[in-house]
Amino acid sequence: MAFNFGATAGAGATNPTGAFGGFGTTATTAGPTFSFSAPTNTGTSGLFGATQNKGFGFGTSFGTGTGTGLGSGLGTGLGFGSFGTQQQQTTLGGGLFSQPAQTPAQSNQLINTASALSAPTLLGDERDAILAKWNQLQAFWGTGKGYFNNNIAPVEFTQENPFCRFKAVGYSLMPNNKDEDGLVVLVFNRKEIDIRSQQQQLVESLHKILGGNQTLTVNVEGVKTMPDDQTEVIIYVVERSPNGTSRRVPATTLYTHFEQANIKSSLQQLGVSLSMARTELSPAQVKQLLQNPPAGVDPIIWEQAKVDNPDPDKLIPVPMVGFKELLRRLKVQDQMTKQHQTRLDIISEDISELQKNQTTTMAKIAQYKRKLMALSHRTLQVLIKQEIQRKSGYAIQADEEQLRVQLDTIQCELNAPTQFKGRLNELMSQIRMQNHFGAVRAEERYYIDADLLREIKQHLKQQQEGLSHLISIIKDDLEDIKLIEHGLNESIPIRGGVFS
Numbered sequence: 001m002a003f004n005f006g007a008t009a010g011a012g013a014t015n016p017t018g019a020f021g022g023f024g025t026t027a028t029t030a031g032p033t034f035s036f037s038a039p040t041n042t043g044t045s046g047l048f049g050a051t052q053n054k055g056f057g058f059g060t061s062f063g064t065g066t067g068t069g070l071g072s073g074l075g076t077g078l079g080f081g082s083f084g085t086q087q088q089q090t091t092l093g094g095g096l097f098s099q100p101a102q103t104p105a106q107s108n109q110l111i112n113t114a115s116a117l118s119a120p121t122l123l124g125d126e127r128d129a130i131l132a133k134w135n136q137l138q139a140f141w142g143t144g145k146g147y148f149n150n151n152i153a154p155v156e157f158t159q160e161n162p163f164c165r166f167k168a169v170g171y172s173l174m175p176n177n178k179d180e181d182g183l184v185v186l187v188f189n190r191k192e193i194d195i196r197s198q199q200q201q202l203v204e205s206l207h208k209i210l211g212g213n214q215t216l217t218v219n220v221e222g223v224k225t226m227p228d229d230q231t232e233v234i235i236y237v238v239e240r241s242p243n244g245t246s247r248r249v250p251a252t253t254l255y256t257h258f259e260q261a262n263i264k265s266s267l268q269q270l271g272v273s274l275s276m277a278r279t280e281l282s283p284a285q286v287k288q289l290l291q292n293p294p295a296g297v298d299p300i301i302w303e304q305a306k307v308d309n310p311d312p313d314k315l316i317p318v319p320m321v322g323f324k325e326l327l328r329r330l331k332v333q334d335q336m337t338k339q340h341q342t343r344l345d346i347i348s349e350d351i352s353e354l355q356k357n358q359t360t361t362m363a364k365i366a367q368y369k370r371k372l373m374a375l376s377h378r379t380l381q382v383l384i385k386q387e388i389q390r391k392s393g394y395a396i397q398a399d400e401e402q403l404r405v406q407l408d409t410i411q412c413e414l415n416a417p418t419q420f421k422g423r424l425n426e427l428m429s430q431i432r433m434q435n436h437f438g439a440v441r442a443e444e445r446y447y448i449d450a451d452l453l454r455e456i457k458q459h460l461k462q463q464q465e466g467l468s469h470l471i472s473i474i475k476d477d478l479e480d481i482k483l484i485e486h487g488l489n490e491s492i493p494i495r496g497g498v499f500s
Contacts, residue, residue: 116146
């Protein structure tokens with residue numbers, strides 16, 4: 001949410017009625033119009049130029065000032081309460097974040113609290129000790145009344161009392177918006193879908209609340225969901241001057257106007273439960289805040305919270321008093337976690353879409369490369385034919401003959417079985433075998449590439465044909481040998497008969 005350091009209250013700014021005027025209005029006397037220009041204060045100015053301290057708010061109040069909120073690290077308002085009770089601040093020593101001087105009533109309150117917790121005299125016997133323990137238990141819990149004397153009113157125990165044990169310190173992100181940005185936060189008791197569906201009507205209603213001035217334009221900076229069916233709407237107002245220039249209305253000026261009684265009631269009719277200016281803290285304001293612990297927070301715990309701050313430049317300690325505040329912060333964190341998850345889902349979808357686009361683009365690049373290669377070959381063929389036609393009828397020159405010889409030599413080397421072509425075939429076979437073995441290891445099963453399988457089948461077929469041919473030759477030779485033996489056997493008796 002935002003942090004407000006009070007309204008710039010002047011004679012012109014305190015007029016609760018009338019329409020809006022322009023930035024050019026410089027008079028601050030009471031009148032029927034409202035001006036966004038910086039009016040001259042007629043009363044004693046406060047620490048930050050305000051005559052009425054609105055308090056430093058972080059949501060729930062820890063003083064009498066009105067909590068106006070400081071933006072949380074989760075993007076929604078994790079508010080502070082005001083830490084002072086004065087209605088007017090005039091010096092730095094009694095500034096917005098300083099602890100107020102103790103009045104006699106406050107001193108009596110402390111004395112009565114001490115009496116209720118340590119030495120009540122209500123009954124005048126041993127039961128007063130039991131009553132003291134009961135009062136201590138109520139003080140620790142932060143609720144109830146502490147009776148201690150028949151003639152004095154009981155002490156009201158609240159969660160802001162220093163004895164309450166249900167306290168902790170968290171951290172919230174400090175806003176970084178400047179007053180010139182003009183950002184004002186309006187919290188509606190309506191769901192986000194209703195706000196977005198009626199956003200134009202909402203802008204028109206806010207413009208009417210601002211007086212319907214044609215030089216003013218209401219713009220919506222953002223709409224964000226909050227817990228408990230609430231919605232945060234960030235707006236800013238642009239004022240256009242007659243010479244054509246435009247500027248944003250400062251956030252504190254717009255917030256001051258929204259805090260007027262009649263304007264505030266109109267905003268409540270629209271469903272606005274809280275309005276605050278989103279402005280950054282100056283280093284002096286942060287230092288002043290950190291120096292003084294909030295009401296009801298132990299200074300030792302506050303100092304330890306400052307030491308444990310994970311990022312002092314961006315985060316600021318936030319007191320959390322009671323379970324309601326803890327539950328609210330838990331709901332805010334759950335809501336922001338859902339928003340982060342939604343954003344992550346959107347980013348994931350965008351990444352998937354980009355990956356699809358990248359795959360399509362890579363395919364198109366490969367296609368264009370092939371097309372470029374084909375066009376390059378066609379261009380080269382055209383150039384070759386053009387060169388042939390140009391050289392038609394001319395004898396072959398010496399350099400052309402030398403180039404032809406070199407090309408023939410290269411072609412012969414490539415086609416030689418023991419040279420590059422054979423090596424390339426061998427490398428291809430090794431690559432295929434490696435791919436085959438790699439696939440077998442990866443899949444843990446036997447698998448043969450289709451091309452390699454065809455080669456093996458062809459090789460085995462050739463081996464089978466060779467063996468068949470060899471067997472047929474051996475059979476023919478055996479038949480010839482049998483014929484020779486048969487002829488020899490027949491010729492031997494004939495020769496014996498001749499010589500006998």
